[in-house]
Amino acid sequence: MQNSRLLETGVGLFVLLGLGALLILALKVSNISAFQQTQGYDVIAQFQNIGGLKVRAPVTLAGVPVGRVENIAVDPKTFEARVVLTISDKYANLPQDTSASIYTAGLLGEQYIGLQPGGMDEVLKPGDEIMLTQSAVVLEQLIGQFLYSTAAGTSKSNTDGGQEP
Amino acid sequence: MIEWLRLFGEQTLAATARLGRGHMFLLRVLLGLPGLLRRPGLVINQIYATGVLSLLIIAVSGLFVGMVLGLQGYNTLVSFGAEQSLGVLVALSLTRELGPVVSALLFSGRAGSALTAEIGLMKATEQLSGMEMMAVDPERRIVAPRLLGGMIALPLLAAIFTLVGVFGGYFVGTVLLGVDSGAFWSQMQAQVSFTEDVVNGVIKSLVFGFVVTWTAVFEGVDCTPTSEGVSRATTRTVVHSSLAVLGLDFILTALMFD
Amino acid sequence: MATDTGGRTNDCVVEIENLHFSRGTRQIFAGVNISIRRGEVAAIMGPSGTGKTTLLRLIGGQLRPDAGRIRIDGVDVHTLKRRALYQLRKRMGMLFQSGALFTHLNCFENVAFPLREHTRLSQALIRHLVLIKLEAVGLRGAHALYPAELSGGMARRVALARALALDPMVVMYDEPFSGQDPISMGILVRLIRLLNDALGLTSIVVSHDVAETAEIADRVHVISAGKVVESGSPQALRASSSEWVQQFLNALPDGPVPFHYPGPSLEEDLLGHRGAGAAL
Ligand SMILES: Nc1ncnc2c1ncn2[C@@H]1O[C@H](COP(=O)(O)OP(=O)(O)OP(=O)(O)O)[C@@H](O)[C@H]1O
Ligand SMILES: [Mg+2]
Numbered sequence: 001m002q003n004s005r006l007l008e009t010g011v012g013l014f015v016l017l018g019l020g021a022l023l024i025l026a027l028k029v030s031n032i033s034a035f036q037q038t039q040g041y042d043v044i045a046q047f048q049n050i051g052g053l054k055v056r057a058p059v060t061l062a063g064v065p066v067g068r069v070e071n072i073a074v075d076p077k078t079f080e081a082r083v084v085l086t087i088s089d090k091y092a093n094l095p096q097d098t099s100a101s102i103y104t105a106g107l108l109g110e111q112y113i114g115l116q117p118g119g120m121d122e123v124l125k126p127g128d129e130i131m132l133t134q135s136a137v138v139l140e141q142l143i144g145q146f147l148y149s150t151a152a153g154t155s156k157s158n159t160d161g162g163q164e165p
Numbered sequence: 166m167i168e169w170l171r172l173f174g175e176q177t178l179a180a181t182a183r184l185g186r187g188h189m190f191l192l193r194v195l196l197g198l199p200g201l202l203r204r205p206g207l208v209i210n211q212i213y214a215t216g217v218l219s220l221l222i223i224a225v226s227g228l229f230v231g232m233v234l235g236l237q238g239y240n241t242l243v244s245f246g247a248e249q250s251l252g253v254l255v256a257l258s259l260t261r262e263l264g265p266v267v268s269a270l271l272f273s274g275r276a277g278s279a280l281t282a283e284i285g286l287m288k289a290t291e292q293l294s295g296m297e298m299m300a301v302d303p304e305r306r307i308v309a310p311r312l313l314g315g316m317i318a319l320p321l322l323a324a325i326f327t328l329v330g331v332f333g334g335y336f337v338g339t340v341l342l343g344v345d346s347g348a349f350w351s352q353m354q355a356q357v358s359f360t361e362d363v364v365n366g367v368i369k370s371l372v373f374g375f376v377v378t379w380t381a382v383f384e385g386v387d388c389t390p391t392s393e394g395v396s397r398a399t400t401r402t403v404v405h406s407s408l409a410v411l412g413l414d415f416i417l418t419a420l421m422f423d
Numbered sequence: 424m425a426t427d428t429g430g431r432t433n434d435c436v437v438e439i440e441n442l443h444f445s446r447g448t449r450q451i452f453a454g455v456n457i458s459i460r461r462g463e464v465a466a467i468m469g470p471s472g473t474g475k476t477t478l479l480r481l482i483g484g485q486l487r488p489d490a491g492r493i494r495i496d497g498v499d500v501h502t503l504k505r506r507a508l509y510q511l512r513k514r515m516g517m518l519f520q521s522g523a524l525f526t527h528l529n530c531f532e533n534v535a536f537p538l539r540e541h542t543r544l545s546q547a548l549i550r551h552l553v554l555i556k557l558e559a560v561g562l563r564g565a566h567a568l569y570p571a572e573l574s575g576g577m578a579r580r581v582a583l584a585r586a587l588a589l590d591p592m593v594v595m596y597d598e599p600f601s602g603q604d605p606i607s608m609g610i611l612v613r614l615i616r617l618l619n620d621a622l623g624l625t626s627i628v629v630s631h632d633v634a635e636t637a638e639i640a641d642r643v644h645v646i647s648a649g650k651v652v653e654s655g656s657p658q659a660l661r662a663s664s665s666e667w668v669q670q671f672l673n674a675l676p677d678g679p680v681p682f683h684y685p686g687p688s689l690e691e692d693l694l695g696h697r698g699a700g701a702a703l
Binding site for chain 2: 512
């Protein structure tokens with residue numbers, strides 16, 4: 001009997017350990033906390049190009065996460081990207097002229113939305129649209145520009161230094 | 166030439182017959198599962214034998230796999246300046262693939278082979294026959310609790326493996342290599358989805374637990390009742406169940422993360 | 424010995440009719456007929472490899488005959504559904520030739536196993552019953568030992584206690600005496616008879632020990648070459664004129680009973696080019 005008590009205790013501990021591991025995986029490793037933190041208000045921002053922005057990407061203010069991207073769609077009239085942001089109720093006093101930009105964390109990292117507060121007294125209300133937006137920097141465009149400008153530069157230096165052998 | 170053809174045909178027929186027997190066997194065992202509700206003690210014993218006794222090897226392997234991931238991931242990511250994403254890399258590889266797959270492979274070697282050998286030896290020493298003559302159905306009394314126990318144990322083991330692995334990666338990444346610990350966790354949390362990554366990983370390990378244990382108990386019951394037969398069956402359990410795990414992993418991954 | 428029970432007209436517990444059975448191409452039984460009456464001790468004898476163990480397995484429903492019927496207490500064993508077969512087996516006890524004890528359980532738990540599986544008796548009562556059974560086979564003191572710690576003869580006695588644990592209607596003993604010293608053999612012989620009469624069992628004993636078996640058996644059935652060659656009381660058998668039976672009972676080396684498993688002659692095997700012995 002003593003033996004089987006020990007065995008049962010061991011199994012109980014094991015099952016608790018396994019379930020605990022799952023719980024920690026859910027809470028600490030994955031984004032399950034995002035499910036609870038949905039109370040907030042929605043604002044809309046239109047971008048010409050969102051690059052690699054994804055739903056549930058963070059929205060930050062001065063680097064601090066204040067919300068998430070809720071939805072991404074194409075506006076049927078303007079053909080721009082229409083992004084719905086959910087911002088936590090704690091930050092309900094963002095000025096009306098806050099601007100939104102899409103940044104990349106690191107060179108190849110995840111894309112997120114950064115907010116820059118403006119100076120107006122009126123605050124953003126649920127459903128309002130952020131008017132000032134800056135699209136994502138698309139690497140290919142950047143490289144294209146870079147190549148173009150360097151190409152222009154080298155051709156110039158070629159004409160300048162034509163007398164060299 | 167004809168002889169080769171004949172051998173090939175013979176092998177094919179034998180394999181097909183074996184597959185059929187395995188499924189009929191599974192059906193009979195599954196019918197015996199409800200009866201276990203009245204005798205949870207039998208299942209608890211098996212969770213002990215397959216789960217608790219595999220805990221050490223699973224935890225240690227998880228730690229090392231996580232640490233290696235941390236090291237290799239860092240070396241790759243740092244050249245892109247993306248070492249902040251180390252947490253994502255470690256956690257995604259573990260929850261989606263390495264956790265379920267490696268723990269299933271270890272489980273097949275540690276617990277599956279033991280199951281086959283145990284049942285095979287019981288068959289060879291007429292214990293299963295003896296049980297039948299005592300009006301106790303071995304498929305319900307011996308096999309069913311082992312199947313259920315294995316199916317419960319592996320997902321738990323895989324969760325432990327994954328978690329220990331994440332902490333191993335965390336240790337190497339932040340403590341040894343100096344990745345910012347806040348970035349490690351926050352990037353991980355932002356990128357690892359509960360429903361898609363964690364839940365799918367658990368589903369995989371449930372499937373693997375079922376397949377590995379099923380293979381193990383079937384090989385045990387189906388073996389030739391001699392010492393040679395038991396040893397062959399044990400080898401077959403490890404080989405077949407490992408192959409099944411890897412093959413199924415591909416299929417499940419294709420279905421889940423298309 | 425046979426006592427008529429409750430006005431049953433047919434007092435045969437085990438009836439084997441025209442039994443045919445083969446293993447692969449080798450025919451083991453070709454029309455065996457045996458009937459065993461309620462309350463008697465029936466002995467089944469025959470040279471090694473004639474299929475005595477196989478016969479017991481057929482009776483227990485573990486093997487299916489190719490033709491013929493086996494009825495136990497009036498029901499045909501091989502037409503039963505799984506559930507009914509298991510119900511029937513609860514009333515049969517079998518002592519395996521190898522003992523077949525569960526190696527992960529000690530003696531006590533081995534004997535308690537059928538009780539725990541099939542009854543809802545209290546722990547105290549189970550303990551009581553198990554110790555009585557172990558006492559009967561002289562191994563109460565060994566109840567905490569594991570099968571690996573027992574000698575072959577002791578293991579068989581524990582298996583005997585286990586076969587009797589559920590107080591079955593029919594008990595089959597596959598060579599209960601082999602590996603026993605003269606004293607425990609004598610006790611076992613008397614025990615089988617005693618249990619049979621006291622509990623109203625029917626016993627089927629497979630044994631090679633002619634003298635001991637003759638001492639307790641009511642009827643002896645001698646099997647050879649797939650057939651019953653002689654049936655009758657031990658006395659009748661002794662008086663039998665069959666050369667075959669005489670050779671078997673008196674252990675004569677020469678006579679019609681073949682000692683060898685059928686095969687080519689020794690000369691052929693030794694001189695022939697087709698090596699018979701497989702490499703190990
Ligand atoms: N599993 C099996 N597969 C094939 N043949 C078998 C099998 N078991 C037994 N046999 C064959 O059946 C025959 C009868 O075997 P069985 O064990 O019934 O003999 P037995 O009369 O009990 O012999 P013994 O007195 O030595 O125990 C043997 O000739 C054996 O070769
Ligand atoms: Mg035998």
